[in-house]
Amino acid sequence: MATRKSPPKAPVKASAKRARKRVAVRDGEAPEPVDDSLAAMRDAARGCKRCPLWKPATQTVFGEGPDDARVLFIGEQPGDAEDLSGHPFVGPAGKLFDRALAELGLDRAKFYVTNAVKHFKYEVRGKVRLHRSPDASERAACRIWLERELAAVKPDAIVCLGAIAARSVLGSKFRLMAQRGQWQTLADGTRVMATVHPSFVLRQRGDEERHAAYAQFVADLSLLKRGKRGP
Numbered sequence: 001m002a003t004r005k006s007p008p009k010a011p012v013k014a015s016a017k018r019a020r021k022r023v024a025v026r027d028g029e030a031p032e033p034v035d036d037s038l039a040a041m042r043d044a045a046r047g048c049k050r051c052p053l054w055k056p057a058t059q060t061v062f063g064e065g066p067d068d069a070r071v072l073f074i075g076e077q078p079g080d081a082e083d084l085s086g087h088p089f090v091g092p093a094g095k096l097f098d099r100a101l102a103e104l105g106l107d108r109a110k111f112y113v114t115n116a117v118k119h120f121k122y123e124v125r126g127k128v129r130l131h132r133s134p135d136a137s138e139r140a141a142c143r144i145w146l147e148r149e150l151a152a153v154k155p156d157a158i159v160c161l162g163a164i165a166a167r168s169v170l171g172s173k174f175r176l177m178a179q180r181g182q183w184q185t186l187a188d189g190t191r192v193m194a195t196v197h198p199s200f201v202l203r204q205r206g207d208e209e210r211h212a213a214y215a216q217f218v219a220d221l222s223l224l225k226r227g228k229r230g231p
């Protein structure tokens, strides 16, 4: 009896081969994305163990937004709600950020939003997880992901939310309260501006202080609008 030939196998794409070959990532390592796309970076960052923050966190919270966004926002690190949901800026600070953008008629969906550090660092107090700032070694370890995001999106303008984000782009000598709301230009021509992290507004104790901090935050973000020497 004649044997039927099996159809020729479709060639396996190199990226698929590499994806299948991916081995367990060891502590201290960042997995290589299969290509330069944000989707590949996001996928690779899920397995990152380059610093100890991956262990107690629920998941990596990578940046989100259009691949070709003209403006890229950088925060510090995910908070409790972001850690649980896997999305950046969705907790109370994220809601205040959304409100400020909406007041200015700016559409968050057009922006790429990320953090300098991709895992939530916290300490447990009773039933709550309290934010702790990532230290210098953790920020340095995570920088690889921010650099990859910046290289992929190539924004015209970067807005840093908070001192940690600002120093990750503008250097350790940057003084947030003295230099907030001022456009600077990087060597490659990208415009950069820093303002406070929205959680700074929420942390103000009195109503008056909170209103004033919010008004100044909105005023800083208004520099993104046309006619204000923004992008």
Ligand code: SF4
Pocket (backbone or CB within 6 Å): 030, 045, 048, 049, 050, 051, 052, 053, 054, 060, 117, 118, 119, 138, 141, 142, 143, 145
């Ligand atoms: S915080 Fe950054 S460097 Fe550290 S494990 Fe998470 S993704 Fe990797």
